Amino acid sequence: MQEFIEFTLGGIASGMIYAAIALSLVLIWRGTRVLNYSQGGMAMFTTYVAWLVIRHTGSYWAGFAAALASGLVLGALCERSVVRPTEGRSPLNSVIVTIGLLIFLEGLAGVIYGGQYRSFPAAYSLNGLKIGKFALGISPNDLFTAGAVLAAALALALVFRYTSAGLRLRATAFSPVVARLLGVRIGRVLTLGWALAGLFGALAGVLVTPSTFLYPNSMDSIFVLGFTAAVIGGLDSPGGAVAGGVLLGVVLSYAGGYLGNDLVLLYGLVVLALVLMVRPSGLFSAPRTRRV
């Protein structure tokens, strides 16, 4: 029983990281139908920014803020500079551009910071929490991680529902042609979508790196799992991204805990295959007919 609770809570905690990556992918997919393969690279890069700021100021929170801010800027910058010119062409073009961006960012990080593994501090203690003698399998930092992603996702939901920018984002996602007819400058809306995606990626980066290490490829496997979570949830649904992340986190935690840790990535693929067999458009994506 204790094991089960440990695995569940631990799974939710790591699932929130996948959720943050998944959200960043969904934000871009909804607006542009582009899968941003450079999302992990962007998150790695902003984590290096945080690392640099922490080293110079000694303040974790200054680094945390710097990561989020640079995520916003980097997202917007990538959209404007390299993704925008591929708009309106074959989807393959933008896929290749984002893969190129990934290679560029990872190369650039290697040039600037070197390839060695660096430790990255956590906001709170990484020691397991206990109630009496009962170990919960999560640390205060896990609680912070889950809380931070949840708060950010909630803030995003509020922005979507109650602000003009959110209405523009949703309208552009559902029907870019109608949005333009109504005077929505969708160029700006797409930039905003990429900026927000950069923010969520950056959040995932600073939250996950204490439990891995920081190096130019450090986000690659996290990105694969976040991508899996996004597809499980249905690439169109922000709520689905969070649910898909948590689901994947819990399943991988059970699999790792009960079956052994060696094949965790493979179990992720099994979950993905099962979901796609039952619901090809993802668990939480509303079935919809394509309009002409």
Next chain:
Amino acid sequence: MTEPGGTALAVEEIVAGYGGGPVLDGVSISARPGTITAVLGANGAGKTTLLRTISGFVRPRHGRVLVGETNLARRRPEDIARAGVAHVPEGQGVITELTVEENLRLGALSRRDRAGRAEALSEAYRRFAVLAERRRRAAGTLSGGERQILVIARALMAAPRVLLLDEPSLGLAPRMVAQVMDLVRQLRDDTGLTVLLVEQNARSALSIADQGLVLNLGKVVAEDDAAALAADVGLRRHYLGF
């Protein structure tokens, strides 16, 4: 060129198409403020392309589109919308995933004055009680006639100078068609809106229009007062089918 009272919308010698030969081949229109101009003609005559060219989705190869004094030809659709041209496309274009109210709010987002946005919303609910009743519902739950009212109401939210209506009667029951036509006429009378009305249903379009023109194979083949067009037996038999 300038007629008495000026022109709200002038299309001058537009040539436009989709890559092959031109769909519009030197089309000119001039619409006085506060009038309804019916654009008639068979399928493939270029009616929808004309509206898409005015609203910027098709780039004209030649010619000008003047709203007031400003030439809008070759500008982006969102900028043309912001310059006061509202385009209600064929097949309606409500965003079904958004609520009725969100659809309406979206229409007013290009307005700078926040007070104007709120006022436009209450004005829309005053005029269209059916939308007020369903304001929190997803627009996808509305009937065809209600959707047509929603897209027209949404277009009005931006306080446009020119309204482009593409086949508003398409797929509606005859009683709904009469209601929509009545609405367009009321809007002209109450707000002084300038309307370009594309219709297959020539008879009902001419019943509310001030003037009309007939397109055939991308050229204007007839242009006159609505009553004169409706009375022209030869024209009716050749192009209008009633």
